[in-house]
């Protein structure tokens with residue numbers, strides 16, 4: 200059913216509030232969207248009106264995990280149990296832990312009424328203090344210098360496309376291009392969306408908190424303990440860039456467990472799935488962004504998956520549900536097959552090694 204035609208949830212109770220109502224009820228639709236599911240559940244036990252408002256917020260949350268940030272809604276469908284949605288904070292791009300918001304409003308009546316449509320990629324309107332890396336419909340991005348002092352692109356960006364006045368990409372001196380890292384124009388450039396140096400059309404970025412390796416290891420220990428209870432799944436992705444010599448030169452840890460985007464829902468497949476990860480570097484951005492590209496043609500309705508690499512699902516003693524013909528779980532039951540089957544690692548021929556949550 201199109202968004203505009205959805206049946207009115209029981210939020211009508213909120214509209215009936217009048218001056219005689221306690222202040223909390225009068226402001227409920229402004230305040231309650233800031234609450235976590237647990238807080239929402241607690242407050243909904245206090246009176247019928249708050250219970251109805253909470254229910255309507257939960258319903259709206261179920262309709263779009265992206266808080267209207269993405270071009271298309273990210274609805275929750277859970278055929279397995281009663282949990283209506285996974286709670287996490289949404290960010291369209293990677294950010295530092297210090298930039299991660301403590302709270303975000305989600306599911307307010309205002310969102311639906313005032314927008315009535317998705318905001319598209321206007322991350323500028325997002326209430327997240329992270330770096331805005333996507334296009335913004337509120338005007339051209341402000342040109343800014345690259346984070347490295349490459350000595351190029353005076354007063355603007357550091358790229359060499361026709362739309363930008365000077366300079367090379369600024370990354371040559373690091374040898375990143377030889378390592379297979381894509382270098383592109385981005386919001387920091389003076390060029391526009393039509394620029395020929397904005398070629399990559401990726402499915403989505405793996406967005407989350409960018410962690411130091413020390414912090415990633417600490418968090419992973421906590422996640423492992425929580426996961427042993429069986430009710431917790433983390434989304435800490437580790438990517439290593441390797442020099443042609445084979446020595447790791449850069450490790451990127453992106454944790455989408457608490458703050459992430461739609462990519463945090465992508466499951467593992469032992470056969471490599473239909474996605475490949477590529478590190479994409481925008482001009483003016485110090486660190487590359489981990490993006491998913493289609494590794495083959497993808498049918499409509501097909502689940503998006505990729506290989507977590509060193510299969511964490513199995514190492515935790517959990518069953519793998521990928522169902523692929525070369526699934527580790529399937530082969531574990533058949534030693535003969537195990538030796539004959541080749542593990543199709545999509546990262547084998549590239550410089551990247553990645554895995555979800557390996558220490």
Ligand SMILES: C[S@@+](CC[C@H](N)C(=O)[O-])C[C@H]1O[C@@H](n2cnc3c(N)ncnc32)[C@H](O)[C@@H]1O
Nearest residue numbers: 432433434463464465466467512518519520521
């Ligand atoms: C990044 S999350 C993926 C999204 C997760 N399935 C969800 O619904 O939120 C990673 C977690 O999903 C689960 N998972 C992913 N792929 C799996 C697979 N092939 N078999 C079993 N569990 C898997 C594991 O619990 C893993 O820790």
